[in-house]
Amino acid sequence: MLIDREGLQALIDALAGRGYQVLGPAVRDGAIVYDSITRVADLPAGWTDRQEAGRYRLERRADGALFGFAVGPQSWKRFLHPPIESLWTMRQGDDAVTISSAATTTPKFAFLGVRACEIHAIAIQDRVFQQGPYPDTSYAMRRHDAFIVAVNCGEAGGTCFCVSMQTGPKASSGFDLALTELLNGDSHHFLVEVGSKAGAELLEQLPHRAAADAHLEAAEAVVARTASQMGRSLDTDGIKELLQSNLDHPRWDEVAERCLTCGNCTMVCPTCFCTTVEDHSDLSGTSAERVRKWDSCFTLDFSYLHGGSVRSTARSRYRQWMTHKLASWFDQFGTSGCVGCGRCITWCPVGIDITQEAAAIRSTPNAGKGEQHGRS
Amino acid sequence: MEGLEHILTEHPFFAGFSAEHSQLVAGCARNHRFNAGEYLFREGGPANEFFLIRHGRVALEIVSPGQTPIVFETLGEGQIVGASWLVPPYRWMSDARAVALTRAIGVDAACLRNKCETDHHLGYEMMKRFLPILVQRLDATRLQLLDVYGKR
Amino acid sequence: MAAAPYPDPLAPQLYRVGRVRRELADTTTLELAPVTGPRPTFEPGQFNMLYAFGVGEIAISISGAADAAHFVHTVRNVGAVSAAIAKLEAGATIGVRGPFGTSWPVVAAQGADVLFVAGGLGLAPLRPAIYHVLANRPRYGRVVILFGSRNPKDMLYRRELEQWRQRLDVDIEVTVDHADADWHGNVGVVPALIRRVAFDPHDSFALVCGPEVMMRFTVSALRAEGVVSDRIYLSMERNMKCAIGLCGHCQFGPVFVCKDGPVMRFDKIAEIFAMREI
Numbered sequence: 001m002l003i004d005r006e007g008l009q010a011l012i013d014a015l016a017g018r019g020y021q022v023l024g025p026a027v028r029d030g031a032i033v034y035d036s037i038t039r040v041a042d043l044p045a046g047w048t049d050r051q052e053a054g055r056y057r058l059e060r061r062a063d064g065a066l067f068g069f070a071v072g073p074q075s076w077k078r079f080l081h082p083p084i085e086s087l088w089t090m091r092q093g094d095d096a097v098t099i100s101s102a103a104t105t106t107p108k109f110a111f112l113g114v115r116a117c118e119i120h121a122i123a124i125q126d127r128v129f130q131q132g133p134y135p136d137t138s139y140a141m142r143r144h145d146a147f148i149v150a151v152n153c154g155e156a157g158g159t160c161f162c163v164s165m166q167t168g169p170k171a172s173s174g175f176d177l178a179l180t181e182l183l184n185g186d187s188h189h190f191l192v193e194v195g196s197k198a199g200a201e202l203l204e205q206l207p208h209r210a211a212a213d214a215h216l217e218a219a220e221a222v223v224a225r226t227a228s229q230m231g232r233s234l235d236t237d238g239i240k241e242l243l244q245s246n247l248d249h250p251r252w253d254e255v256a257e258r259c260l261t262c263g264n265c266t267m268v269c270p271t272c273f274c275t276t277v278e279d280h281s282d283l284s285g286t287s288a289e290r291v292r293k294w295d296s297c298f299t300l301d302f303s304y305l306h307g308g309s310v311r312s313t314a315r316s317r318y319r320q321w322m323t324h325k326l327a328s329w330f331d332q333f334g335t336s337g338c339v340g341c342g343r344c345i346t347w348c349p350v351g352i353d354i355t356q357e358a359a360a361i362r363s364t365p366n367a368g369k370g371e372q373h374g375r376s
Numbered sequence: 377m378e379g380l381e382h383i384l385t386e387h388p389f390f391a392g393f394s395a396e397h398s399q400l401v402a403g404c405a406r407n408h409r410f411n412a413g414e415y416l417f418r419e420g421g422p423a424n425e426f427f428l429i430r431h432g433r434v435a436l437e438i439v440s441p442g443q444t445p446i447v448f449e450t451l452g453e454g455q456i457v458g459a460s461w462l463v464p465p466y467r468w469m470s471d472a473r474a475v476a477l478t479r480a481i482g483v484d485a486a487c488l489r490n491k492c493e494t495d496h497h498l499g500y501e502m503m504k505r506f507l508p509i510l511v512q513r514l515d516a517t518r519l520q521l522l523d524v525y526g527k528r
Numbered sequence: 529m530a531a532a533p534y535p536d537p538l539a540p541q542l543y544r545v546g547r548v549r550r551e552l553a554d555t556t557t558l559e560l561a562p563v564t565g566p567r568p569t570f571e572p573g574q575f576n577m578l579y580a581f582g583v584g585e586i587a588i589s590i591s592g593a594a595d596a597a598h599f600v601h602t603v604r605n606v607g608a609v610s611a612a613i614a615k616l617e618a619g620a621t622i623g624v625r626g627p628f629g630t631s632w633p634v635v636a637a638q639g640a641d642v643l644f645v646a647g648g649l650g651l652a653p654l655r656p657a658i659y660h661v662l663a664n665r666p667r668y669g670r671v672v673i674l675f676g677s678r679n680p681k682d683m684l685y686r687r688e689l690e691q692w693r694q695r696l697d698v699d700i701e702v703t704v705d706h707a708d709a710d711w712h713g714n715v716g717v718v719p720a721l722i723r724r725v726a727f728d729p730h731d732s733f734a735l736v737c738g739p740e741v742m743m744r745f746t747v748s749a750l751r752a753e754g755v756v757s758d759r760i761y762l763s764m765e766r767n768m769k770c771a772i773g774l775c776g777h778c779q780f781g782p783v784f785v786c787k788d789g790p791v792m793r794f795d796k797i798a799e800i801f802a803m804r805e806i
Contacts, residue, residue, distance in 0.1 A: 088539050090623075092581060097542055097621050133787060134537045134772035247803060274776030277769050281582030288582040290538075295775070302777060304767050306606070316805030324779070331782035435715060447707045450715040454724070475712050515745065516717040520705045524739035525648035525678040527554065527606060 001192040001203060002211040003179075008066075008190060009040045010206045011149070011177075015110040020147055023079065024112035025072070030058060032072040034079075037112055044069060051158035051231070051342065054351030064188070067113055067181050070157025071341050075270035076118055077125060079109050080142050087277070087290045106138070110147040114175065116168030117160075117339040119150060121270035123174055127333045128273050147198065150175035154183075154222050156229035159342030161355055164234040167339040169226040177203060180219040191219040232342060234355045235362060239336075242362055243327040247319065250368045251360045256315035258350045263296035265344035265352075266321065271337050272296070297321055322354060380405050383481060387428050388454045389505055397498050404487035410434075410474035416457060423466045425482040426458035432478025436470045448520065449513070450475065456509055461485035537772050540579040540623025545616045546598055552682055554605045555649065556614040557591070560622060561598040570594065571631030572656030573763060573791040576601065577771045579623030580612035587768045588613075589653035589790070590627060594660065599624065602652040602684070628771045630791045632657035633761055634664075637733035640759075641669040643725075645746050647676045647718055647738025651684050653763050653790070654737045658692075665697055670727050672699045676718035676742065679704050680711045701725055718742060719749035729754035737763040744802055747794060757795035764789045764797075781806050 003011070015022050016038065024037035027044045037043065049069045050057045061068050086102040114122075126143060129136040150171040153160075162168030171178045176199030179190040191211055194200045266272040276295035281288040295302060298317050303310040311317050329337030338354070345353045381402035384390050390398060408427065410416060416427060416434060427434075433452045437445040448470075451457050457480070460468050466485065492499030546559035560578075561567065570590050576599060579585040586609045592600025605614045616622060634657050642661055646654050661668055673692060677683040683702065693700045701721045703714035714721065718738075734750050736743050743762050750760055766778040766785040778785040781800040783792065800806045 090540075090581065092621075097581070099539055099542070099623075101536060101539060129774065132773045134774070136774055137536075244799075247800075247806070273774070275769070276775065276777070277585070279579075279582065279584045285582055292775075295777075297776065297779075302767065305765065310766065311805045313805060320779075320806075328779070328782035332784070433712075433714075435709070437709070444708045447709065447711065447715045450703075450713070452714075452724070473709075512720070512723075516720050519717045519719070519741065519745050522741055523678065523705065524742045525676070525682065525705065527604075 001194075001208045002189050002215055003192055003206055003208045004189050005040055007206045007208055008179075011202070012037060012040065012112065014202055014205050015112075015147060019108055020110035021107045022110045022112055025067070025069070027058065031056065032058065032069055033074045034072075034076065034111075040066070043067070043113075048155060049157060051160075051346040052351075053159065053345050053353050054348055056346050063183055065154060065181055065183050067151045067153075067179075068155050070153065070155065070160055071115055071118065071343060073268050073343065073347055075268065075341075075343070076111055076114065076122060077270055077273075079111070080122065080146065081125060081129070081139055081273060083294045085138065085292045087292050089290075090288045092286045092288075106142050106145070108145040108147070109142065110149065112149045113151045114148050114171070115151060115153055115341075116171040117162045117165070117341040118270055119148070119171050119174040120165075120167040120339045121341070122148075124271045124333070124335060124337060124339070125273060127335070128271075131333070147202075148175045148177075148195075150178035150195075152178060152180040152219070152223055153226045154181050156226045156231060157342055157346075158231040159345040159353075160230050161232040161234050161340040161342060163227050163230050163340070164232070164236060164355075165336065165338055165340035170223045175199070180222055182215060182218050182222070184218075189215070191215050232340075232345065232353070232355045234338075234340065234358055236336065239358060239362075240327040240330045242365060243323045243358075246361050246365060246367075247323070248368065249361050249364075249366075251357065251364075252315050252319045254360075255318050255352060255357055256313065258352055259314050259318045260349060261298040261300075261314050261317055262349060263298040264347045264349065266296040266298060267294070268343040268347045269325075270339065270341060270343070271325075274302075276302075297324070318352075322357060325354070326358065380407065380481065383430065384428070387430070387481070389428055389456055393501065397495075397501060400491050400495065400498055401483060401488065404484040404491065405481050406484075408480045408482045410478045410480070412474055412476050412478075414474050416472040416474065416478075416480070417468045419468055419471050421468050423458060423460040423468050424485045426456060426461050426485060427472075427480040427482050429453055429455050429457060430479045430481065432480070433475040434478055434480075435473050435475050437473060438470050445471070449516075456506075459506065459510055459513075461489075462506065537625060537628075538770070540577070540585075540625050543599070543622050543624045545618055545620045545622055548616065548618055551602060551684055554614075555602060555684065556605070557600060557602045558613070558616065558622075559592070559596075559598040559600055560624060562624075563621070567597060567599060568627060570599075570627040570656075572634060572660055573631035573653060574627040574629045575653075575771075575790060576624050576626035576628070577768070578603075578609075578613055579625070580609055580616075581621065581623070583612040584609040585623070585625075586610060586613070587765075587771060587786075589763070591652040591655045592659075594656060602649070604649050625771060628786055630787075630789055632660075632735050632791050633733060633793075634660045637661075637735075638664075638667045639669070641727045641732040642671050643722075643727055643732055643734040643750075643755075644671075644673045645718060645722070645734060645736045645738075645750075646674070647742035647746075648678065648682075649684065650736075650738030650742070650763070651675055654735060655685070657735055662692070662695070662698070669731065670699065671697065672725055672727050673701075674718055674721045674725065675700070675702045676721075676738070677702070677704050678706075680707050680713070699725060717745065719745045722746065722749040722753060730756075732759060734760045736760065740765075747801070757798055758793055760794040761791055762794055762797075763791050 026035040129139040175195040178193040543560040773787040
């Protein structure tokens with residue numbers, strides 16, 4: 001099916017009408033972030049991003065594409081797995097202590113403009129939070145109600161490598177509706193693919209028409225062009241074994257000299273899920289609250305044990321993050337933890353590039369082990 | 377010295393020793409009995425004997441002036457007491473006190489060192505048995521040094 | 529092998545402190561009973577998250593018998609939360625989440641010799657397994673308990689060790705890192721005891737708990753005697769926040785200590801066990 005700009009506005013209105021909080025890309029503070037969207041005009045029309053290791057700039061496009069950029073510093077995890085969440089409060093009465101779980105009303109989210117890599121990232125977090133022995137019930141509620149409108153990328157970012165990770169650029173499943181932007185001079189349409197019953201029902205409400213073969217071909221061409229523009233690549237062949245057998249590789253020392261352990265990568269990464277809990281109490285000591293917050297394995301405190309941290313050096317913390325993302329994640333959840341979105345490369349203040357680090361270790365496996373002994 | 381030779385070959389330290397070598401060692405050996413509280417040797421004394429414990433328990437201890445002695449290792453049945461006899465200037469580095477009635481075989485150090493010089497095969501067999509003991513003791517001492525049960 | 533999940537594994541259940549016993553200068557044992565309802569069942573080796581109101585939460589192994597009506601926890605005062613818990617008196621309220629984690633292989637070990645090797649506070653997480661084995665003594669071969677402490681004064685559960693020693697069907701050897709002349713027992717490290725005690729290394733299960741360095745040396749000594757890696761079990765420890773595998777803090781290589789541990793079979797972690805800062 002095909003819709004135009006009016007159809008897109010109708011889509012936003014229909015979702016809002018059904019009680020969804022519609023979230024989509026918007027320009028703010030020099031970046032494209034996810035914010036509430038009420039009008040098509042709220043979207044970043046005519047904007048694109050120039051991304052490189054440690055660099056992110058917005059630039060004006062020659063055309064008025066609504067989705068002509070890659071991904072920004074935020075990911076959808078900030079809605080599904082919020083940065084701060086109250087878990088419970090406790091009150092100490094005269095004879096008894098009472099505990100009450102945090103209020104569990106969550107808004108229904110509609111995500112407009114979810115990229116293929118982001119769909120995979122959401123699926124990865126689904127596995128983390130819902131497939132263990134203790135599923136996260138608040139995540140499950142937010143996730144269950146979420147309506148996903150995917151967008152197939154028309155432009156690869158400078159640090160993208162979804163092709164290597166087999167997570168894009170085309171969204172193949174995990175959405176209610178998927179749009180491919182077709183912009184040709186004055187003609188501005190969106191090819192719509194239906195991914196679920198809810199998506200089909202919503203599409204029925206919108207002004208739409210059948211797509212011609214030419215539209216289908218154009219959409220395929222958009223995706224193919226994006227796939228050929230990848231800024232990075234990562235050889236995933238045997239990467240788990242490669243990293244797990246090179247835990248003492250000298251490359252870890254090299255990257256440690258650059259890494260500031262600032263944790264930006266973990267904040268922008270759409271799959272990083274680590275949290276901490278904080279126990280607060282008021283001055284009278286009669287009420288207490290536990291709050292869960294995002295945390296990063298790069299902090300010194302993260303692995304605190306018996307008076308010190310298990311991972312006290314930057315070397316060990318960078319190694320932990322990268323081997324978790326590309327190797328241990330397979331042991332834990334059956335897939336890679338990386339979707340090739342490139343955010344960690346773009347937002348690292350010193351431009352450390354996970355694809356470069358992996359390639360360096362791959363090119364000199366078992367380095368640092370020295371010569372062999374004499375055999376006579 | 378037939379009785380001693382027999383006792384020696386039964387001791388775990390000498391497992392696999394040839395009859396010829398056992399005889400050589402037995403020729404330097406004598407029986408000992410230490411009552412509880414008696415000292416096998418004192419720190420600074422000449423290390424002219426080493427002991428194979430047949431029965432009992434020996435505490436190795438060191439005294440600092442003004443402090444009660446600290447026991448840093450106990451050795452029991454089947455174990456060897458004394459390594460300083462191997463290394464010049466052949467002086468004991470701690471006190472060795474019998475904690476309970478202890479029976480041991482003492483092997484004359486000078487006698488055995490001479491025999492090892494003459495018969496290098498005997499020397500090598502002795503070294504092969506001594507070194508693992510020393511390495512294990514070193515590892516154990518390091519673990520004690522780490523004070524793993526102490527508070528951080 | 530976790531117990532059945534609570535309605536909300538993130539919310540502490542309210543418990544009341546019963547008997548409190550000062551074991552050592554810095555170590556206290558508390559008996560905890562639920563304010564309402566029965567205490568959940570647990571397997572030896574599992575732990576609870578204990579919450580001191582307004583202060584915080586820490587993971588403490590359960591160290592009591594399976595058939596007691598209460599949870600027993602031995603806590604060493606090493607930080608703000610443990611200090612607060614150690615100061616609780618009978619009648620105080622405490623929050624408990626759990627039990628969580630994997631357990632000692634007391635069933636798999638039936639028919640074999642069982643070697644309990646404990647160092648310091650490590651005897652506490654092993655004690656429920658010792659209780660289980662002693663309560664089902666005929667099902668096991670030789671039972672050996674090896675225990676190392678800093679010095680005779682700081683020996684945990686000393687009276688109980690003496691009671692166990694009186695049994696004719698258990699071998700116990702204790703040792704201390706150093707002592708004065710009043711001590712007539714062993715002085716030396718626990719791994720040195722392994723070489724001297726009688727057990728069949730080819731048909732034994734070794735259950736080891738103590739400071740990580742002590743466990744490393746112990747595993748070396750066990751393997752040198754011929755005990756195979758898939759019959760050596762350790763209880764690991766890492767920073768814990770959620771205890772249910774969602775916060776990421778307790779990761780040890782690919783393993784989550786809270787749900788893949790704390791009891792771990794050595795062969796599963798052999799490669800990373802001695803690596804630093806994993």
